[in-house]
Amino acid sequence: MPSLHSSKLAFLGGGNMASAIIKGLVSHGVPNQNVYVSEPWEVNREKMAAIGVRTTTSNVEAAGDADIVIIAVKPQVTKGVCEELSAAWAKRTTLPIIVSIAAGITLESLQKWVQTADGRVAHVVRVMPNTPALVTEGASGAYASADVTGEEKELVNELLSSVSKTTEWVDKEGLLNVVTGLSGSGPAYFFAMVEHLVASATALGLSKEQATRLAAQTCLGAGKMLVESSDDPTQLRKNVTSPNGTTYAALQTFEALGFADTVDKAVKAATNRAAELGDSLGKL
Template identity: 45%
Template sequence: MNDIRITFIGAGNMAASLIGGLCAQGVDKSVLRASDPNEQQRQRITRELGIATFEDNAAAVEGADVVVLAVKPQSMKAVCQALAPHLAASQLVVSIAAGISCASLEQWLGPRALVRCMPNTPSLLRQGVSGLYANGGVSNEQRSQAEQLLSAVGLALWLDEEAQIDAVTAVSGSGPAYFFLLIEAMTRAGEKLGLPREVAERLTQQTALGAARMAIESDVDAAELRRRVTSPAGTTEAAIKTFQAGGFEALVDQALAAAAHRSAELADQLGR
């Protein structure tokens, strides 16, 4: 990646996490740039990450190989339209803005190599996962560049169809909040069972972390792991049966379908 010059348009938390991840992987800070209209944000990025920052987007993208659009979705149209005259045809544009389709980006930037990504908030801890979709203008080399970029903050998975971005949004983009909700509920339930809040919270958090690591590192799927810890007529079976009697699986299906539907709606609204 030291041969690739990368400019970030927008220097918020997600951009900062990507820059930090690249630096942690040994990427030379001299090939990284960021632009942001907020002077305090530019100063923070320079102070904490040691890269060059710009107020002017056009100056920031000059000579870049990869341009990462990391601005708020509501600002994307205006940013892209102002930036379009200053982009070279050879530059890869990577968008990490939720809800902005490749068709909208091409309308604002003109036909070009585009990769659309959906990262999630654990990327801030370099424990994220991103779904990536490349349009037809992206070369194999550029796909590799985009994958290395997003891999700096976690797992990067390619999608065959752009429509799958809505499903990624529902599963992993919004997914951390689902687990936070479960942690909240289990903590409250532990308190009701007589545990001090701090103890219930720590027990729940560490259990979530341990279960996630087991799921990732095991050679069997989650269903088999669940069966292995569910003894017949035991305590776990009593809890699982209660979840299932309440329609747990169907509720998860409905929740993710609602999130995917809303993702598609937002893409339509923001892309106009």
């Protein structure tokens, strides 16, 4: 199997997430000419061409002799794209690895849609990235079909490491829905928290600009502490909470208002919705 730097990569879809991964790959030394992007929108193709990679409007052309095919199209059109590929790959001796970042599309659906006429099925990996990948600070969850080898997983790890600081492999596909509820949707939870922090501080007299800068840096610094410290979140919280101090007063308010229950219900709601979308999209 070729290394990532010698592999031919095809991206089907040239949106924000695909763009982030491609920029990360190129910045990590993957040759531009090894990346082929299929994208129907001219504006997105021009952005990809500006990076120096090859572009086309044809999924079949982009994925023709690729070693790795990244499906980065909208979930609603994934079936059509996969079936287009399966027909085109009928004469290929070796099928590529498929990495799908199409949210909610199950492994069973992907395998069914890409199966060739003679019954062969490409090895498939599902990935749930998150939007911090756009600034190369992503967190991804991954799940592989049983036939994916350890070597192929390492190749996917290397692919994702261009934009993700951590990739967690789960052993049950349903856990990707939990990953969606945690890290996939998670950035929005923090943005919502910052919105309210800024609004509260502004109401108490700080300018919106000052409050936003302070809140943003506080989140960045706290996140860095969480990543780099050997302490778990509980201990880090305790470290900054003096008995009967200001932080203690704030946390007591959170507790009285059911903060833990709110977070629990929110993550469960996102997880359940991810499962519902997977079920409905698989029946398209």
